[in-house]
Amino acid sequence: MAAYKKVPHCIKTQQYTVDELSELFRIAKTYKETGESSSARGKIMTTLFYEPSTRTRLSFEAAMLRLGGRVISTDNAGQFSSAAKGETLEDTIRVVSEYCDVIVLRHTDEDAAERAINYSAHIPVINGGCGPNKDRPHYMHLAQHPTQALLDLYTIEEHFGYITSLRVAFVGDLKNGRTVRSLAYLLGKYHGVKIKFVAPGNLAVGDDIKDYLKRHNVEYQEYGNLASVIDQVDVVYMTRLQEERMTGSSELSASMDRIRLGTSYAMTEALAAKMHDNAIILHPLPRIDEISTAVDRMKQAKYFDQARNGLYVRMALLHQMFN
Amino acid sequence: MAAYKKVPHCIKTQQYTVDELSELFRIAKTYKETGESSSARGKIMTTLFYEPSTRTRLSFEAAMLRLGGRVISTDNAGQFSSAAKGETLEDTIRVVSEYCDVIVLRHTDEDAAERAINYSAHIPVINGGCGPNKDRPHYMHLAQHPTQALLDLYTIEEHFGYITSLRVAFVGDLKNGRTVRSLAYLLGKYHGVKIKFVAPGNLAVGDDIKDYLKRHNVEYQEYGNLASVIDQVDVVYMTRLQEERMTGSSELSASMDRIRLGTSYAMTEALAAKMHDNAIILHPLPRIDEISTAVDRMKQAKYFDQARNGLYVRMALLHQMFN
Amino acid sequence: MAAYKKVPHCIKTQQYTVDELSELFRIAKTYKETGESSSARGKIMTTLFYEPSTRTRLSFEAAMLRLGGRVISTDNAGQFSSAAKGETLEDTIRVVSEYCDVIVLRHTDEDAAERAINYSAHIPVINGGCGPNKDRPHYMHLAQHPTQALLDLYTIEEHFGYITSLRVAFVGDLKNGRTVRSLAYLLGKYHGVKIKFVAPGNLAVGDDIKDYLKRHNVEYQEYGNLASVIDQVDVVYMTRLQEERMTGSSELSASMDRIRLGTSYAMTEALAAKMHDNAIILHPLPRIDEISTAVDRMKQAKYFDQARNGLYVRMALLHQMFN
Numbered sequence: 031m032a033a034y035k036k037v038p039h040c041i042k043t044q045q046y047t048v049d050e051l052s053e054l055f056r057i058a059k060t061y062k063e064t065g066e067s068s069s070a071r072g073k074i075m076t077t078l079f080y081e082p083s084t085r086t087r088l089s090f091e092a093a094m095l096r097l098g099g100r101v102i103s104t105d106n107a108g109q110f111s112s113a114a115k116g117e118t119l120e121d122t123i124r125v126v127s128e129y130c131d132v133i134v135l136r137h138t139d140e141d142a143a144e145r146a147i148n149y150s151a152h153i154p155v156i157n158g159g160c161g162p163n164k165d166r167p168h169y170m171h172l173a174q175h176p177t178q179a180l181l182d183l184y185t186i187e188e189h190f191g192y193i194t195s196l197r198v199a200f201v202g203d204l205k206n207g208r209t210v211r212s213l214a215y216l217l218g219k220y221h222g223v224k225i226k227f228v229a230p231g232n233l234a235v236g237d238d239i240k241d242y243l244k245r246h247n248v249e250y251q252e253y254g255n256l257a258s259v260i261d262q263v264d265v266v267y268m269t270r271l272q273e274e275r276m277t278g279s280s281e282l283s284a285s286m287d288r289i290r291l292g293t294s295y296a297m298t299e300a301l302a303a304k305m306h307d308n309a310i311i312l313h314p315l316p317r318i319d320e321i322s323t324a325v326d327r328m329k330q331a332k333y334f335d336q337a338r339n340g341l342y343v344r345m346a347l348l349h350q351m352f353n
Numbered sequence: 354m355a356a357y358k359k360v361p362h363c364i365k366t367q368q369y370t371v372d373e374l375s376e377l378f379r380i381a382k383t384y385k386e387t388g389e390s391s392s393a394r395g396k397i398m399t400t401l402f403y404e405p406s407t408r409t410r411l412s413f414e415a416a417m418l419r420l421g422g423r424v425i426s427t428d429n430a431g432q433f434s435s436a437a438k439g440e441t442l443e444d445t446i447r448v449v450s451e452y453c454d455v456i457v458l459r460h461t462d463e464d465a466a467e468r469a470i471n472y473s474a475h476i477p478v479i480n481g482g483c484g485p486n487k488d489r490p491h492y493m494h495l496a497q498h499p500t501q502a503l504l505d506l507y508t509i510e511e512h513f514g515y516i517t518s519l520r521v522a523f524v525g526d527l528k529n530g531r532t533v534r535s536l537a538y539l540l541g542k543y544h545g546v547k548i549k550f551v552a553p554g555n556l557a558v559g560d561d562i563k564d565y566l567k568r569h570n571v572e573y574q575e576y577g578n579l580a581s582v583i584d585q586v587d588v589v590y591m592t593r594l595q596e597e598r599m600t601g602s603s604e605l606s607a608s609m610d611r612i613r614l615g616t617s618y619a620m621t622e623a624l625a626a627k628m629h630d631n632a633i634i635l636h637p638l639p640r641i642d643e644i645s646t647a648v649d650r651m652k653q654a655k656y657f658d659q660a661r662n663g664l665y666v667r668m669a670l671l672h673q674m675f676n
Numbered sequence: 677m678a679a680y681k682k683v684p685h686c687i688k689t690q691q692y693t694v695d696e697l698s699e700l701f702r703i704a705k706t707y708k709e710t711g712e713s714s715s716a717r718g719k720i721m722t723t724l725f726y727e728p729s730t731r732t733r734l735s736f737e738a739a740m741l742r743l744g745g746r747v748i749s750t751d752n753a754g755q756f757s758s759a760a761k762g763e764t765l766e767d768t769i770r771v772v773s774e775y776c777d778v779i780v781l782r783h784t785d786e787d788a789a790e791r792a793i794n795y796s797a798h799i800p801v802i803n804g805g806c807g808p809n810k811d812r813p814h815y816m817h818l819a820q821h822p823t824q825a826l827l828d829l830y831t832i833e834e835h836f837g838y839i840t841s842l843r844v845a846f847v848g849d850l851k852n853g854r855t856v857r858s859l860a861y862l863l864g865k866y867h868g869v870k871i872k873f874v875a876p877g878n879l880a881v882g883d884d885i886k887d888y889l890k891r892h893n894v895e896y897q898e899y900g901n902l903a904s905v906i907d908q909v910d911v912v913y914m915t916r917l918q919e920e921r922m923t924g925s926s927e928l929s930a931s932m933d934r935i936r937l938g939t940s941y942a943m944t945e946a947l948a949a950k951m952h953d954n955a956i957i958l959h960p961l962p963r964i965d966e967i968s969t970a971v972d973r974m975k976q977a978k979y980f981d982q983a984r985n986g987l988y989v990r991m992a993l994l995h996q997m998f999n
Binding site: 389405407408410411412414415418419424426428593638639640641642646657660661664 | 718720722746748749750752753761762763766767768770771772774775776
């Protein structure tokens with residue numbers, strides 16, 4: 031990852047060492063206490079989003095403003111503008127990088143951020159979520175959302191005080207989720223972490239993630255329902271079930287699948303009550319109905335704290351880029 | 354309205370006392386003279402618009418910037434993002450309220466702002482226009498646009514020096530307009546105000562407003578055309594006739610209706626000339642053809658001054674929230 | 677252009693004298709060296725775009741921020757908001773001009789900026805690209821994008837040190853391009869400039885531009901392919917071929933046309949190699965395939981420098997408006 035040393039891009043979670051993560055989290059913790067700084071004074075961030083994501087964009091923009099920086103923004107670059115006229119991502123990056131000091135890029139192509147760094151002049155690029163583009167299935171293993179995974183890991187570390195040897199369940203659509211990939215890659219860097227994948231067969235976690243975990247000697251197993259692991263883990267990482275991807279061909283089977291999935295892969299108050307006393311529930315949000323709102327009041331529910339931590343982790347990331 | 358005392362939300366016009374309105378207008382007047390302050394320094398406002406309204410959004414954003422604050426913004430939260438994926442408003446508010454110091458919410462649901470205040474952590478929510486959602490007719494009486502009504506009332510008070518005993522005509526689509534409701538509720542707080550509603554039968558003012566006025570002993574009457582009241586009022590509050598809501602089932606009747614309505618509910622130079630010497634014409638804008646552009650040059654025309662006052666009233670509102 | 681003296685609007689390139697251009701470029705050069713100032717401190721710019729143009733909008737916004745100013749923004753005013761409800765541009769300008777200190781207007785109507793200055797109170801309007809609206813063919817000669825032409829001319833002057841007597845080829849769709857018009861008008865102000873228009877017959881440069889050049893005694897000629905002029909010019913100004921406008925009625929002819937056009941009006945490595953040693957290639961971007969990416973590495977390629985200069989020229993323009 032030497033190339034990332036000269037310009038501090040944030041492209042994929044593999045790029046980080048455990049020491050770098052510790053340092054990032056130390057800064058994030060400071061920002062959680064102080065809330066503000068002037069470390070981005072005079073700097074301009076561009077949020078260049080080819081697909082809209084209000085939450086992620088606002089989180090980055092709030093982070094930049096709280097560092098004393100400024101923002102220029104577009105949240106539908108793909109539909110509306112030069113891209114619609116046929117301009118390549120590379121040309122857009124070359125031009126936009128002249129206007130600003132950092133680009134946050136969200137794109138449907140999995141390798142968009144990786145390609146962008148070759149054209150961004152001397153400014154850093156942050157992957158704000160790239161891929162998956164279902165028209166390019168052989169690129170799917172590159173889909174990542176690294177800043178989401180960084181804030182996930184920060185939240186885990188904040189709660190437990192450590193990552194080593196934690197047992198983490200990933201639940202839901204593990205095939206299409208880029209945050210699952212990004213976080214699994216991070217967890218693989220810590221000793222003794224044990225992972226349990228809980229997903230329906232057609233949404234099972236991809237081979238690329240399993241291969242990575244094997245190479246890093248991370249123990250993992252696959253399960254068919256959440257109930258069977260609920261009392262054996264420290265972290266339950268829920269993800270959104272994207273119905274349109276799960277269902278069979280008929281309306282009937284779609285409906286039946288949904289009921290079955292709702293039972294096997296959703297977090298209810300009853301299930302949450304079976305968790306260990308110190309265990310936590312995370313979710314990258316948005317949540318549809320895979321976590322009952324009744325769970326929100328339980329001490330296990332950490333997904334809104336997690337969203338809040340996104341602000342501080344992104345402040346820390348930007349802070350490092352400018353200092 | 355005790356709940357609004359702890360966190361100074363702006364949700365509906367009923368919440369204000371006459372004293373609170375006087376204080377708000379005193380601050381607005383100061384901002385109209387000075388133009389700027391630093392009372393929002395270090396603060397971040399989110400404009401969270403589920404339906405776009407360029408004018409209202411830009412007015413709020415300019416107000417926040419002129420107070421030394423900063424803005425993060427989305428103007429199509431409904432179509433583009435988490436909401437399209439099925440996230441509830443409540444979850445969105447919980448997350449976004451962590452990023453900022455005040456939320457301006459515009460939403461198709463009439464009760465959106467009211468619901469939001471239960472999830473906005475400790476920051477204030479401003480109703481930037483909520484409802485009406487025609488798929489939920491039994492909520493229509495909750496549709497409001499309170500900051501529009503505040504700037505309307507400010508403009509009236511600025512011109513006359515008082516509100517008491519003024520005679521106000523509301524003209525046009527009184528059934529669907531949320532600004533009419535919000536302003537009628539405000540006027541009902543002042544002694545001796547007399548209201549004349551001028552609308553076609555199928556767009557008549559709603560019973561909820563009439564009930565409110567009865568409870569507050571406000572005299573009101575209903576009329577079928579503007580000409581019959583034009584020389585009997587101090588304020589003519591014009592509203593946009595939304596054609597698609599007025600017309601019958603055939604093209605023919607639509608066309609005939611439109612001509613008839615144009616004659617009965619539009620402001621012309623000739624009609625304006627019949628107004629009292631000190632009477633004024635207001636309009637929340639956008640205006641289509643219900644006020645002739647020839648009227649713009651007449652001294653009665655106050656609708657552009659009114660729009661300008663929006664900036665100062667919103668500055669005053671934000672000022673109060675941060676001080 | 678006396679009217680533009682009182683309020684320093686930027687509407688069309690005819691308005692500038694050679695001396696004014698020199699002064700503008702002098703300031704732009706200073707900003708290229710220093711990068712920042714506080715000359716717009718306390719000022720607010722509105723980017724009021726009725727059609728989206730991410731590049732132009734972000735360039736203006738970055739310029740304003742680098743001058744210490746602030747921005748409120750909409751990039752789809754036409755589709756989304758008051759305009760969709762039927763509000764006139766004039767009403768929108770009257771209201772929005774009350775919120776801010778300068779408006780950058782992009783609109784499909786060719787005369788939009790010209791009309792806007794009558795309603796913008798006392799603040800300047802910048803034409804950020806107006807027209808062409810193909811439904812109003814008799815207005816097409818008013819379509820301009822003056823700030824693009826200013827940055828084009830700045831880039832030429834920066835490279836050569838002068839404009840007088842330069843030989844400039846315009847290539848591609850010269851009928852519909854507003855930047856070609858704006859730049860041709862500027863070039864007509866300098867002695868001895870020679871222009872070569874290279875376009876297919878159905879996309880030939882308009883009579884309005886030719887008439888202007890005749891009145892200003894500018895020598896021009898028309899050609900059918902780029903190869904025949906490539907070694908006789910100092911500047912090749914490439915433009916995007918908008919396929920949908922070039923093709924005949926059948927799929928077959930469309931396809932054949934495209935191949936022919938690709939050969940006659942595209943810049944390849946081989947063609948660029950035939951250019952004079954000091955000659956340059958410009959393009960307003962976005963580029964589709966009318967310039968081979970292989971050309972990007974050649975010293976003749978100046979189109980990305982040109983895009984970068986847009987930032988400094990826009991800073992200079994705004995600087996002049998506030999000082």
